[in-house]
Amino acid sequence: MKLYDNARVFIQGGAATPLRLIDLLCEQLPKHTGIEVVHLHTEGPAKYANPEFRDHIKITNLFVGANLRKKLDYSRIDYLPCFLSEIPRLFRSGKFPIDLALVHVSPPDKNGYCSLGVSVDVVRAASESAKYIIAQINPRMPRVHGDSFIHISKFFEIVEVTEELPDCSPAKASAEEQKIGRNVASLIEDGATLQMGIGAIPNSVLSSLHDRKHLGVHTEMWSDGLLELLKSGVVDNSKKKLHPGKTVSGFVMGSRKLYDFIDDNPSVVQLDIEYVNNPINIARNPKVVAINSAVEVDLTGQVCADSVGRKIISGVGGQMDFMRGAALSTGGKPIIAITSRTRSGSSRIVSTLQPGAGVVTTRSHVHYVVTEYGVADLYGKTLGERAKALIAIAHPEDREQLKRDSTTCLL
Numbered sequence: 001m002k003l004y005d006n007a008r009v010f011i012q013g014g015a016a017t018p019l020r021l022i023d024l025l026c027e028q029l030p031k032h033t034g035i036e037v038v039h040l041h042t043e044g045p046a047k048y049a050n051p052e053f054r055d056h057i058k059i060t061n062l063f064v065g066a067n068l069r070k071k072l073d074y075s076r077i078d079y080l081p082c083f084l085s086e087i088p089r090l091f092r093s094g095k096f097p098i099d100l101a102l103v104h105v106s107p108p109d110k111n112g113y114c115s116l117g118v119s120v121d122v123v124r125a126a127s128e129s130a131k132y133i134i135a136q137i138n139p140r141m142p143r144v145h146g147d148s149f150i151h152i153s154k155f156f157e158i159v160e161v162t163e164e165l166p167d168c169s170p171a172k173a174s175a176e177e178q179k180i181g182r183n184v185a186s187l188i189e190d191g192a193t194l195q196m197g198i199g200a201i202p203n204s205v206l207s208s209l210h211d212r213k214h215l216g217v218h219t220e221m222w223s224d225g226l227l228e229l230l231k232s233g234v235v236d237n238s239k240k241k242l243h244p245g246k247t248v249s250g251f252v253m254g255s256r257k258l259y260d261f262i263d264d265n266p267s268v269v270q271l272d273i274e275y276v277n278n279p280i281n282i283a284r285n286p287k288v289v290a291i292n293s294a295v296e297v298d299l300t301g302q303v304c305a306d307s308v309g310r311k312i313i314s315g316v317g318g319q320m321d322f323m324r325g326a327a328l329s330t331g332g333k334p335i336i337a338i339t340s341r342t343r344s345g346s347s348r349i350v351s352t353l354q355p356g357a358g359v360v361t362t363r364s365h366v367h368y369v370v371t372e373y374g375v376a377d378l379y380g381k382t383l384g385e386r387a388k389a390l391i392a393i394a395h396p397e398d399r400e401q402l403k404r405d406s407t408t409c410l411l
Contacts (some may be wrong), residue, residue: 001025002132002156006034007099008140010091011411012128013040013065015165015223015253016119018104018136022047025102029056038080038098039121041065041315043166049077062087063315072312081162081306081358084220085277086317088125101130106141108152114149117141118165118259120270121220121250124148132156140164146269168253169224173200176339179372181205184337187368187375189213191239193329195322196224197292198253201337203289209234216240217247218285220277220318223254228259242284243269250276250354277318282325283332290326292319296348296357296368299387299406301378302344303336303361307332310356323361333368336361340371340395346399349390351405364398369393383410 001024003009009025012018024032026047029035031046037048038060038270046067049143059077061068063084071077082090090096103123105114114137116123124147127133135155152158173181188194188209196202203225213244215229215318216237229235230247231256254272262268274279283286294305294311306314326332338348349371353359367379369390376389387406391399 001028002100002244003028003032003035004034006063007032008036008038008097010098010101010130011039011042012103012119012123013042013099014119014121014251015043015168016104016117016123016141017043017166018102019044019163020034020140020161021102021104021134021136026053029053034054036060036181038062041068059355062307063317064312069313075088079191079312079315081316083277083316083321084122084273084298085279085321086274087122088272088274091122091125091129095268098126098130099132101133103127103133103150104138104141105150107137107139107142109143112152113149114152115141115272116150117144118253118262119251119276120144120146120148121273124272126272127154135159136161142263144262144268145264145266146268147271155239164256165259167255168198169255170199170203173204174368176372177201178204180337180339180370182208183370183372184335185209185296187333187335188212188215188289189287189331189393192216192287193218193240194287194290195282195290195326196225197221197411199293201293201306202291205337213280214239214286217249217286218242219249220273220278220322221251222247222249223252224258227258230261237267240285242281247392248276254291273318276310279321279325279328282322283328285329287331287333288326288329290322291337292323292335292361294336294338294348296353297338297390298350299390299402300383300410301363301366301369301390302353302359304353304357305360307356307358309354316360319360320365323365327365329365334365335368335370336366337370339400340373340393347394347402348404349394349398351402351409
């Protein structure tokens with residue numbers, strides 16, 4: 001592997017995390033100093049963060065995954081906040097140059113083109129900007145249409161593997177999450193264009209849409225929950241104005257069943273995330289319904305989605321890209337969907353955010369907040385009206401305290 005001191009190394013993430021190349025990187029690390037690794041969240045153990053490499057490497061997270069969440073120290077292992085839609089520009093502008101890109105691709109076709117497969121997102125920009133690209137070629141990586149193709153001649157080194165991609169199937173939904181799914185689904189009309197992520201709540205929403213017609217998809221990412229709607233024709237993308245007939249995304253994460261479905265499927269395209277998440281492009285489609293999650297929402301509508309207090313647990317991601325894009329779409333609906341309480345029993349609807357909590361979606365951008373207890377439409381409402389609407393969808397046992405708190409937190 002071509003590695004040198006003070007190199008900035010980009011690693012493709014998600015279900016495309018190149019685990020063999022990470023092993024090779026770790027073998028080289030003891031020989032070098034000043035290495036910086038940068039990525040969105042990765043699958044696997046992230047061995048490069050192990051203590052034995054402390055003097056050799058710095059890690060910059062563009063989105064914090066579970067494998068590094070507890071290791072953040074904001075020094076050696078840090079977080080760079082940036083809208084997902086702006087990360088490609090960060091690379092291409094030279095403000096954040098990439099020396100080496102480690103990518104995971106399909107075997108070349110008859111013309112020599114490999115596919116980035118399940119993860120195009122910011123990888124396209126990182127690869128175009130890098131001085132060198134090292135590729136892990138894997139026949140289990142699906143060949144996906146869109147912006148995913150890189151000619152084999154662009155690779156400085158190649159490592160061939162045959163290994164299954166990570167299975168990223170979401171957990172089964174709880175009763176509360178199923179109720180949230182039905183409440184969100186009540187806001188989705190025929191002909192809507194959907195943005196959703198991975199997880200129990202998005203899957204619960206999708207499982208409640210089998211009676212809809214002509215739905216479309218333009219989303220940052222998607223997973224197995226969408227498959228049945230695609231196969232049944234509920235999602236046919238026929239009403240979209242931008243890429244009609246195509247399911248558009250930046251990356252996918254799910255099961256082998258999902259990866260087989262997208263393999264060489266011309267109705268599925270993965271595009272550069274600067275394009276996919278551009279709010280202007282999002283708004284070109286009608287009735288965009290953007291479904292996003294949060295850690296907590298205060299009584300004025302401020303949404304914290306990337307931290308628990310000061311502790312970063314994920315990242316800014318594309319939430320604001322799609323919340324704003326949906327708001328600008330004709331008939332669009334930006335939605336924050338959350339359980340009324342955390343697993344530990346704390347209310348997610350709070351009088352004030354925790355000290356140090358980051359505001360990802362501002363009170364001026366928020367429209368709908370949905371829990372298992374109903375829908376709060378905050379658009380066009382005053383702070384006092386918002387507080388009443390949010391209290392009404394909080395857990396019943398938390399409402400009285402929130403009412404008492406509201407008399408002081410708004411003054």
